[in-house]
Amino acid sequence: DQQVKQNSPSLSVQEGRISILNCDYTNSMFDYFLWYKKYPAEGPTFLISISSIKDKNEDGRFTVFLNKSAKHLSLHIVPSQPGDSAVYFCAASAPGNTPLVFGKGTRLSVIA
């Protein structure tokens, strides 16, 4: 039973446009959410996070939005660049020392 779901396995976007990656979760105890980015042959690297007390967190071209009532978060990348092409994983954690739960990932391709 997937507690963190990324329903789009892949996404293709033109350079300069907005990329929107979506993530849904089922566990209402999750209170911290993260996005990781993974290039081929490398480990995932932390990108951006958001606590459940916020509904938006912005870092440069990357913004994460959290809708707690819908148990949904999204990552916006604007403007998208070819170097953003990677697999993006959504992850969530509950309070206390609980492990991160990852989604299956979405492969983003930014086309020049």
Added chain:
Amino acid sequence: GAGVSQSPRYKVTKRGQDVALRCDPISGHVSLYWYRQALGQGPEFLTYFNYEAQQDKSGLPNDRFSAERPEGSISTLTIQRTEQRDSAMYRCASSLSMVEQFFGPGTRLTVL
């Protein structure tokens, strides 16, 4: 280097053999995590340590899997009597806190 390192990067073994996978975390990181990642999936939690203490091993699939971190730094994940279904990418991560984990490049294990 400054990042998490894992060795070997690739391991091919015959069914029934034991394997030991090594993780060298970022210096000073208290927490160390082991994940398993199948193709097309996100990392799946196996176990984690704070210093040398194993805090949670609920993700270990069966008693053939074990992990240790005897001096609170380097960790070894051992799989005894390997089976073909153990073939996967095994990832290690370390962190100063439970979130924002830094991942290593992984060890790709193939059991023939």
